[in-house]
């Protein structure tokens with residue numbers, strides 16, 4: 558194995574570490590975002606409950622107002638009743654009073670029901686507030702832990718980047734460009750090992766990246782020359798373990 562393939566393998570090992578550290582950093586940042594979204598959802602829920610409680614309260618107030626007005630009306634009817642001149646007039650007023658009373662009983666029942674709903678909604682708002690508080694302290698924890706972890710990961714990234722620059726310096730520009738393109742495409746895995754199978758010649762060869770079969774020509778060339786050869790299917794740069802096949 559020649560210096561070009563050796564340098565590429567080294568670069569690939571660094572690139573793999575870089576990808577892994579970048580993934581860890583991304584996951585950390587996602588955890589913060591997810592927690593923020595969770596809190597936002599609770600806050601929307603809370604606002605909606607609060608709004609409904611205000612509307613119900615207003616409804617209960619309206620019912621109570623109607624109730625009071627009706628009671629005043631009943632009082633007036635009673636005064637008229639006491640001054641009734643005939644039995645017929647008396648009976649008519651009494652019916653009116655009783656009807657009004659029956660209506661009021663319904664209004665009262667309704668108002669109590671709505672007030673009960675208001676209490677229930679208030680309890681839900683308080684519960685949600687407690688929830689938000691818990692989630693916010695959880696966010697503080699996540700943020701603190703993440704800041705520390707992200708700082709550590711950033712240090713690792715800087716170190717790996719320096720190593721990567723060094724390793725990249727050993728390669729011709731065109732090969733490096735090819736490596737970078739493939740590395741981006743295959744998440745840091747620009748190289749693929751030629752897998753050799755069979756006990757004796759003719760051996761069969763497959764690409765360790767995409768598992769498609771490879772011509773023996775690739776393997777023969779890689780054993781004798783320090784050459785960049787790519788899988789015909791996935792285009793990954795091939796390398797071979799000289800002890801195999």
Ligand SMILES: [Zn+2]
Pocket residue numbers: 749764765766767768769788789790791792793
């Ligand atoms: Zn392949």
